[in-house]
Amino acid sequence: MTHHRTLKVLGLLSAVCLAAFLAMGVVADSKRIDIEPETGLLKAPMKVYKSDAASGGKCVGTADKIVPQGQECGGTVKVTFTVATSGNYIFWGRAKWLDDCGDSFYVQIDEGQKRVFGEHGTEGQWKWFKLTGAKFNLSAGTHTLYIHGREDGALLDKVILLHESNGYVPQGKSG
Numbered sequence: 001m002t003h004h005r006t007l008k009v010l011g012l013l014s015a016v017c018l019a020a021f022l023a024m025g026v027v028a029d030s031k032r033i034d035i036e037p038e039t040g041l042l043k044a045p046m047k048v049y050k051s052d053a054a055s056g057g058k059c060v061g062t063a064d065k066i067v068p069q070g071q072e073c074g075g076t077v078k079v080t081f082t083v084a085t086s087g088n089y090i091f092w093g094r095a096k097w098l099d100d101c102g103d104s105f106y107v108q109i110d111e112g113q114k115r116v117f118g119e120h121g122t123e124g125q126w127k128w129f130k131l132t133g134a135k136f137n138l139s140a141g142t143h144t145l146y147i148h149g150r151e152d153g154a155l156l157d158k159v160i161l162l163h164e165s166n167g168y169v170p171q172g173k174s175g
């Protein structure tokens, strides 16, 4: 194969790859991190539930009434993720709250403070909620996200971490 022809073939391959990439709807965004909690390492009573309405067909959470009212249910989901662009990140979670006694989790990144996610908003339907009052300062590289059980009956489908310069508001199943 001549050098010229090799270049032509390589060019064609790149074009095909790019077209396939675009057709998949994959948009490379170094300021957005998508996390499916059901892919993480689970500690009981946190478990994976199947749901057609959930991104990837699955979500995590606990059953209802597994602990007396007012007591935290515990359990953990641990997921590692990679940050490409360092900075302050906003936490978004697609959750379905059971009732006002089943509408929160704790969110923690690495060895940071545990933050309450939830305690607000619509119950009984999948919806994107933003963690208010805190952003996570993340360096480029690998980090660990922990979702800790707080109120039983709460479900979490998907997490998106958005760089504070990215003003996007997640919508729908995939966000």
Ligand SMILES: [Ca+2]
Pocket: 036, 037, 038, 054, 055, 056, 057, 058, 059, 156, 157, 158
């Ligand atoms: Ca999911």
